[in-house]
Amino acid sequence: MSKFWSKIVNELDPYVPGEQPQDQQYIKLNTNESPYPPSPAVAQALADFDCADLRRYPDPESSRLVKALAGYHGLTPPQVFVGNGSDEVLAHAFQALLQKPAPILFPDISYSFYPVYCGLYRIEFETVALDASFCIDVNDYQPGNGGIIIPNPNAPTGIALEIGAIKRLLERNRESVVIIDEAYVDFGAESATRLVTDHDNLLVVQTFSKSRNLAGLRLGAAFGHEALIEALQRIKNSFNSYPVDSLASACAIASLNDEAYFEQCRRQIIASRAHLSESLAALGFEVFPSSSNFVFVRHADRSAQSLYLDLKSAGILLRYFDKPRIDNCLRITVGSDPECDALLKALNRILS
Amino acid sequence: MSKFWSKIVNELDPYVPGEQPQDQQYIKLNTNESPYPPSPAVAQALADFDCADLRRYPDPESSRLVKALAGYHGLTPPQVFVGNGSDEVLAHAFQALLQKPAPILFPDISYSFYPVYCGLYRIEFETVALDASFCIDVNDYQPGNGGIIIPNPNAPTGIALEIGAIKRLLERNRESVVIIDEAYVDFGAESATRLVTDHDNLLVVQTFSKSRNLAGLRLGAAFGHEALIEALQRIKNSFNSYPVDSLASACAIASLNDEAYFEQCRRQIIASRAHLSESLAALGFEVFPSSSNFVFVRHADRSAQSLYLDLKSAGILLRYFDKPRIDNCLRITVGSDPECDALLKALNRILS
Numbered sequence: 001m002s003k004f005w006s007k008i009v010n011e012l013d014p015y016v017p018g019e020q021p022q023d024q025q026y027i028k029l030n031t032n033e034s035p036y037p038p039s040p041a042v043a044q045a046l047a048d049f050d051c052a053d054l055r056r057y058p059d060p061e062s063s064r065l066v067k068a069l070a071g072y073h074g075l076t077p078p079q080v081f082v083g084n085g086s087d088e089v090l091a092h093a094f095q096a097l098l099q100k101p102a103p104i105l106f107p108d109i110s111y112s113f114y115p116v117y118c119g120l121y122r123i124e125f126e127t128v129a130l131d132a133s134f135c136i137d138v139n140d141y142q143p144g145n146g147g148i149i150i151p152n153p154n155a156p157t158g159i160a161l162e163i164g165a166i167k168r169l170l171e172r173n174r175e176s177v178v179i180i181d182e183a184y185v186d187f188g189a190e191s192a193t194r195l196v197t198d199h200d201n202l203l204v205v206q207t208f209s210k211s212r213n214l215a216g217l218r219l220g221a222a223f224g225h226e227a228l229i230e231a232l233q234r235i236k237n238s239f240n241s242y243p244v245d246s247l248a249s250a251c252a253i254a255s256l257n258d259e260a261y262f263e264q265c266r267r268q269i270i271a272s273r274a275h276l277s278e279s280l281a282a283l284g285f286e287v288f289p290s291s292s293n294f295v296f297v298r299h300a301d302r303s304a305q306s307l308y309l310d311l312k313s314a315g316i317l318l319r320y321f322d323k324p325r326i327d328n329c330l331r332i333t334v335g336s337d338p339e340c341d342a343l344l345k346a347l348n349r350i351l352s
Numbered sequence: 353m354s355k356f357w358s359k360i361v362n363e364l365d366p367y368v369p370g371e372q373p374q375d376q377q378y379i380k381l382n383t384n385e386s387p388y389p390p391s392p393a394v395a396q397a398l399a400d401f402d403c404a405d406l407r408r409y410p411d412p413e414s415s416r417l418v419k420a421l422a423g424y425h426g427l428t429p430p431q432v433f434v435g436n437g438s439d440e441v442l443a444h445a446f447q448a449l450l451q452k453p454a455p456i457l458f459p460d461i462s463y464s465f466y467p468v469y470c471g472l473y474r475i476e477f478e479t480v481a482l483d484a485s486f487c488i489d490v491n492d493y494q495p496g497n498g499g500i501i502i503p504n505p506n507a508p509t510g511i512a513l514e515i516g517a518i519k520r521l522l523e524r525n526r527e528s529v530v531i532i533d534e535a536y537v538d539f540g541a542e543s544a545t546r547l548v549t550d551h552d553n554l555l556v557v558q559t560f561s562k563s564r565n566l567a568g569l570r571l572g573a574a575f576g577h578e579a580l581i582e583a584l585q586r587i588k589n590s591f592n593s594y595p596v597d598s599l600a601s602a603c604a605i606a607s608l609n610d611e612a613y614f615e616q617c618r619r620q621i622i623a624s625r626a627h628l629s630e631s632l633a634a635l636g637f638e639v640f641p642s643s644s645n646f647v648f649v650r651h652a653d654r655s656a657q658s659l660y661l662d663l664k665s666a667g668i669l670l671r672y673f674d675k676p677r678i679d680n681c682l683r684i685t686v687g688s689d690p691e692c693d694a695l696l697k698a699l700n701r702i703l704s
Contacts, residue, residue, distance in 0.1 A: 002580070002583065004449055004580060005449065006448055006452065008587075009586050012587070014585075014586055014590045015589055015593060016589075017409070017594070020411055020412055022415055033409060036407060037404035038403060042403060042406065043403040046401070051394060052389035053568055054567070055390060055567060056385050056567055057372060057385060057568060058567075059374055063374060084597075087592040091592060096360075099358035120587070120590040209409070214407070215406070215407060217597055218410070218595070218597040227356065231357045234366050235360075235361065237368075238468050238471060239439070240439040241369040241439060242369070242437060243440075243570070245568060245600060247568070247599045
């Protein structure tokens with residue numbers, strides 16, 4: 001605290017990302033990174049990149065990348081926005097579309113950055129409780145709200161909503177913006193991008209961090225009606241004219257152009273998830289049905305916190321949330337098969 | 353305008369960066385980019401970068417880069433902040449340190465992003481007029497303000513303040529944060545980073561875009577008292593946990609380690625600026641004394657707008673600002689010597 005701080009700085013309760021130890025080598029199953037490298041096309045794009053071009057500012061509109069994303073999703077460029085990671089895109093969306101007189105709604109168990117954005121932009125919010133099996137019932141989201149944001153699949157539960165439920169949510173809340181945060185959609189849920197053209201209140205947010213194995217690149221995108229995208233552009237152009245650097249654009253376009261590799265990684269993670277889920281169940285864990293690149297589990301006999309600490313000592317990092325309702329659960333990123341096997345072996349030892 | 357927009361979106365008057373034509377080849381002397389490629393060490397860092405690392409999130413604290421910058425400037429890591437371009441760093445600084453009950457102060461002719469940030473964060477401001485020769489008099493900045501931001505050298509005038517004047521400004525305004533925006537400092541002004549340790553109200557902002565030839569990388573930094581840096585960290589951690597991507601960190605560190613190349617480019621631009629300034633004066637331009645990588649000029653007989661348009665037709669882009677007091681001036685980036693010669697040749701033709 002300092003006399004020089006703006007009032008808002010004292011009010012903030014910043015987001016705490018999963019541990020990123022810089023010193024020690026862990027088996028990192030705590031931040032939902034991919035166990036696989038980016039597409040070889042990304043390495044090629046980096047090798048082909050003319051370093052001399054870095055002396056120039058990037059295209060402030062990221063036109064080539066926006067066009068590539070529009071083509072990929074069957075949309076037009078004015079329906080597409082890109083930013084420096086989906087966290088930046090979400091931040092702009094909260095400021096541009098969710099700063100409303102009525103409170104916004106999101107699930108009580110969800111991405112823990114949402115209440116942080118509300119603090120940053122002084123947005124009132126109400127949380128809507130998941131049911132006992134950690135599922136979202138869209139009927140619980142009552143009109144009259146200032147906006148709705150729901151991850152699909154939800155995090156940290158991994159449980160997906162059917163596209164029909166999202167459609168009902170959009171149609172019941174025609175006066176509110178509904179943001180579907182699809183960070184994990186490629187691992188088993190259906191994307192709402194195909195609803196964008198017919199629903200002027202829908203914004204879909206995606207990331208290159210998970211299913212495109214590019215967390216280190218910082219690239220996120222939003223898809224929505226032109227008027228919603230224009231609101232994001234106006235915020236972006238009042239914040240940072242050039243949020244997406246030239247290297248990130250080149251790598252992202254290369255990734256989008258290699259559909260075969262994308263499919264291969266996606267399918268491998270889905271297969272590893274099935275094996276990991278069965279093995280964890282056999283060890284006495286309750287495993288929630290995951291449509292993402294992580295599984296959410298709890299054990300009948302052992303506290304999540306003690307398991308988290310025992311595994312950390314064994315060199316394996318999981319994500320533990322000290323929060324109501326989920327403080328006895330663990331979120332486990334689906335790693336490579338050898339990483340999953342190392343986890344299962346360590347758990348076998350710890351639990352026996 | 354849309355019913356879905358937050359109120360702030362309607363109020364914004366976004367920043368308009370210099371033209372970045374994607375279609376046509378221009379001699380671009382309009383956005384103060386370097387005519388030289390980044391250090392060969394940057395190309396080497398890119399070649400050495402293991403693309404597989406992109407699957408991981410970057411270090412959220414950018415510890416290696418922060419340590420390198422601290423060492424470079426003789427500061428400690430808690431006195432250093434990094435972000436996705438100095439525009440992002442400035443945005444966070446406005447929100448973290450300048451959102452105060454009293455209006456903030458900046459020059460009437462200055463970086464045109466400042467009033468945009470004030471709009472984004474609803475900050476009251478008053479501008480302080482430059483004198484008739486476009487110089488800043490620090491005695492005009494009266495205590496009782498909510499903060500002060502001054503570019504040194506100023507943009508778009510290119511005129512620098514002496515370090516003694518900045519010290520007087522800091523000492524006279526001990527209750528306000530004073531931000532010195534040093535985007536262009538390496539081309540002829542003295543950096544205030546050496547005042548950081550003794551002045552708890554000073555924040556210095558720098559960029560890798562200009563003197564490090566890395567505009568395409570998006571990297572900016574701030575230097576200040578630990579409490580000021582903590583305020584920026586709190587905003588950053590409530591906005592985007594990982595603003596600096598892994599490639600940008602690696603390239604920036606490589607650039608910092610190649611002091612000889614940095615000196616060589618800097619000196620070349622200073623030499624080219626001297627030649628360009630003399631030649632423009634010989635063509636009838638008034639040339640303001642520049643300490644940056646651009647010159648600010650006006651012509652006795654020809655309007656700036658007509659010269660801007662004639663040169664654009666001739667394939668040369670300059671920056672023209674349709675703003676009070678400077679609407680008869682042009683800002684010309686110091687390009688390579690062949691680029692400057694092409695400009696002088698075109699002007700010779702247009703003016704004769």
